[in-house]
Amino acid sequence: MRPPSSVTPALLLLLLLAFAPRAPSAPTRGVNLGGWFVTEQWITPSLFAPTSTADEWSLCAALGKKKALSTLNHHWRTFFTRADFLAIRAAGLNAVRIPIGYWAVDVDRNEPYVSGQYPYLIRAVQWAAELGLTVLIDLHGAPGSQNGQDNSGLIGPVLFPSNASNTDRSLHVLRNLTREFSRHVYGGAVTGIEVLNEPRLSVADSADAAFSMAQLRDYYASAAAVVRDAGGRSSNSSSSDGTPLNVTIHDAFYGPAYWAAYNPPPTSDEDNDTATTAAPLTLDTHQYYAFAPLGNLSRPDILDAVCNLSRLLKQPQTSSGIPSTLVGKWSLQTGANNPSPSTSTSSSSSSPAHTNQAQRTWFRLLFEAQLAAYTPSGPGQASLGWFYWTWKTEYDIVSWSYRRGVQEGFIPADVGDAAGLVFPVRGDGCVDAGFAGYTAPLHTGGGGVARGRGVGGGVGVAVVAVAVGAWGLW
Ligand SMILES: *[C@@H]1O[C@H](CO)[C@@H](O)[C@H](O)[C@H]1NC(C)=O
Ligand SMILES: *[C@@H]1O[C@H](CO)[C@@H](O)[C@H](O)[C@H]1NC(C)=O
Ligand SMILES: *[C@@H]1O[C@H](CO)[C@@H](O)[C@H](O)[C@H]1NC(C)=O
Numbered sequence: 001m002r003p004p005s006s007v008t009p010a011l012l013l014l015l016l017l018a019f020a021p022r023a024p025s026a027p028t029r030g031v032n033l034g035g036w037f038v039t040e041q042w043i044t045p046s047l048f049a050p051t052s053t054a055d056e057w058s059l060c061a062a063l064g065k066k067k068a069l070s071t072l073n074h075h076w077r078t079f080f081t082r083a084d085f086l087a088i089r090a091a092g093l094n095a096v097r098i099p100i101g102y103w104a105v106d107v108d109r110n111e112p113y114v115s116g117q118y119p120y121l122i123r124a125v126q127w128a129a130e131l132g133l134t135v136l137i138d139l140h141g142a143p144g145s146q147n148g149q150d151n152s153g154l155i156g157p158v159l160f161p162s163n164a165s166n167t168d169r170s171l172h173v174l175r176n177l178t179r180e181f182s183r184h185v186y187g188g189a190v191t192g193i194e195v196l197n198e199p200r201l202s203v204a205d206s207a208d209a210a211f212s213m214a215q216l217r218d219y220y221a222s223a224a225a226v227v228r229d230a231g232g233r234s235s236n237s238s239s240s241d242g243t244p245l246n247v248t249i250h251d252a253f254y255g256p257a258y259w260a261a262y263n264p265p266p267t268s269d270e271d272n273d274t275a276t277t278a279a280p281l282t283l284d285t286h287q288y289y290a291f292a293p294l295g296n297l298s299r300p301d302i303l304d305a306v307c308n309l310s311r312l313l314k315q316p317q318t319s320s321g322i323p324s325t326l327v328g329k330w331s332l333q334t335g336a337n338n339p340s341p342s343t344s345t346s347s348s349s350s351s352p353a354h355t356n357q358a359q360r361t362w363f364r365l366l367f368e369a370q371l372a373a374y375t376p377s378g379p380g381q382a383s384l385g386w387f388y389w390t391w392k393t394e395y396d397i398v399s400w401s402y403r404r405g406v407q408e409g410f411i412p413a414d415v416g417d418a419a420g421l422v423f424p425v426r427g428d429g430c431v432d433a434g435f436a437g438y439t440a441p442l443h444t445g446g447g448g449v450a451r452g453r454g455v456g457g458g459v460g461v462a463v464v465a466v467a468v469g470a471w472g473l474w
């Protein structure tokens with residue numbers, strides 16, 4: 001036996017860690033792989049240019065099935081490769097959100113879409129598993145379109161809620177995704193299935209089919225039952241051999257507070273006993289300051305709104321009742337101060353952000369403000385973390401491309417390293433937006449880190465920053 005005096009502090013720490021209660025999993029620090037399996041004109045304009053189309057449905061219709069398949073096959077093979085996954089991990093990120101359209105699994109003969117994404121999705125999950133990234137798979141496009149926007153694959157009226165065939169097909173796709181990605185061969189890399197991205201409920205006098213909250217809740221209940229059952233959480237787990245996946249629902253732009261205490265009720269085809277131990281529910285909320293109704297906020301108001309959300313998500317979950325929440329889309333685009341994404345499709349070298357020091361200082365502040373706001377600062381909070389939209393675009397638009405931000409230095413080179421952050425975090429978990437101790441360097445390329453967080457921030461602020469940093473590294 002060793003004498004106690006030889007127990008080094010390091011060994012003590014190891015012992016303490018070994019017997020400490022298991023820490024919750026690390027906060028999610030992720031990026032979306034936007035424009036890969038659901039293409040968007042503004043993300044990859046060259047794909048659409050020959051046809052002058054604006055969504056994947058029309059692109060495929062214009063090309064015809066044969067040409068569409070060869071064109072998109074090339075895109076699926078090249079737009080994201082293993083090198084991107086390596087770069088994502090090197091940037092300190094630990095998760096990816098992968099949008100997929102229903103047509104990857106179920107395409108009707110009368111629809112122009114082509115299918116062939118699935119093997120690439122499998123390979124993506126394998127890369128993620130290999131590199132230690134987790135994956136949220138997200139049904140981004142549903143039959144009939146759930147929001148009428150390009151990101152659903154089809155611009156036009158919202159027809160998803162118009163008939164049961166659309167919801168049935170969606171549930172079939174969710175069953176397929178859950179069965180596949182809860183298998184042990186993926187090592188638990190896929191942590192959740194998001195059952196519908198950004199559904200847009202109908203408003204009076206629109207061309208959309210009626211889409212009420214009650215209908216959406218019905219769909220969510222059915223979808224939750226499908227994911228729970230197909231993921232092996234149900235007592236009848238013969239369909240799957242693997243890890244239960246989190247059911248992830250989008251807040252439909254109602255905000256996290258609206259969904260407090262929400263838990264989809266068991267449906268008739270689900271064992272009532274299993275519902276109480278049901279697969280965990282995760283909420284997804286998207287925070288953009290580029291579009292109505294938040295598209296006209298001043299910079300101070302944007303930072304104020306970011307901080308308001310931070311306070312909401314950092315309340316103890318036991319009192320707020322808000323489900324565990326991911327901020328599944330956010331960016332540095334703001335309506336008032338930047339060109340709109342749809343016009344920013346030319347080469348990036350003309351962008352003023354590259355040379356404009358004040359703009360880069362603002363981007364750094366806006367990034368760190370959202371980073372602090374969307375990251376939990378302690379246990380027991382609704383906040384689970386975030387996914388930035390998006391990792392890259394064809395021309396790496398400054399306010400949307402994460403990797404461009406890293407290159408320019410207004411996104412830290414390693415977002416998991418709290419020592420690289422420059423704005424102090426206050427006791428309420430928001431950055432001190434009035435902090436004047438940081439200005440982006442004149443010339444980019446040096447990483448942009450001028451002075452550390454504690455500088456000028458006062459002792460209290462520095463201590464909080466360290467505490468937040470430690471949590472961030474879990
Ligand atoms: C899911 O759909 C894909 C594409 O159609 C198919 O290759 C795969 O076998 C299906 N997987 C499951 C588990 O049903
Ligand atoms: C359901 O809606 C979709 C989208 O509008 C349409 O294409 C399809 O024909 C409809 N199916 C039925 C069975 O009505
Ligand atoms: C489990 O699955 C089997 C075969 O599919 C079915 O006969 C049985 O009713 C199911 N049991 C429950 C509790 O759902």
Ligand SMILES: *[C@@H]1O[C@H](CO)[C@@H](O)[C@H](O)[C@H]1NC(C)=O
Pocket residue numbers: 266267268272
């Ligand atoms: C499940 O149990 C609850 C409470 O016991 C009951 O109100 C509900 O009707 C049951 N649901 C089903 C589908 O059996």
Ligand SMILES: *[C@@H]1O[C@H](CO)[C@@H](O)[C@H](O)[C@H]1NC(C)=O
Pocket residue numbers: 025191192246280281282323324384
């Ligand atoms: C899954 O849900 C549970 C409960 O809401 C949560 O604690 C956990 O962190 C979630 N995991 C992910 C990756 O969403």
Ligand SMILES: *[C@@H]1O[C@H](CO)[C@@H](O)[C@H](O)[C@H]1NC(C)=O
Pocket residue numbers: 290291292293294295296335
């Ligand atoms: C800005 O405000 C105008 C006038 O109220 C409104 O029409 C427009 O939609 C707003 N823009 C954004 C991006 O929110």
Ligand SMILES: *[C@@H]1O[C@H](CO)[C@@H](O)[C@H](O)[C@H]1NC(C)=O
Pocket residue numbers: 301302304305308
């Ligand atoms: C933030 O919350 C405060 C207090 O509820 C409110 O007065 C303010 O308008 C909110 N700010 C924004 C930008 O929404």
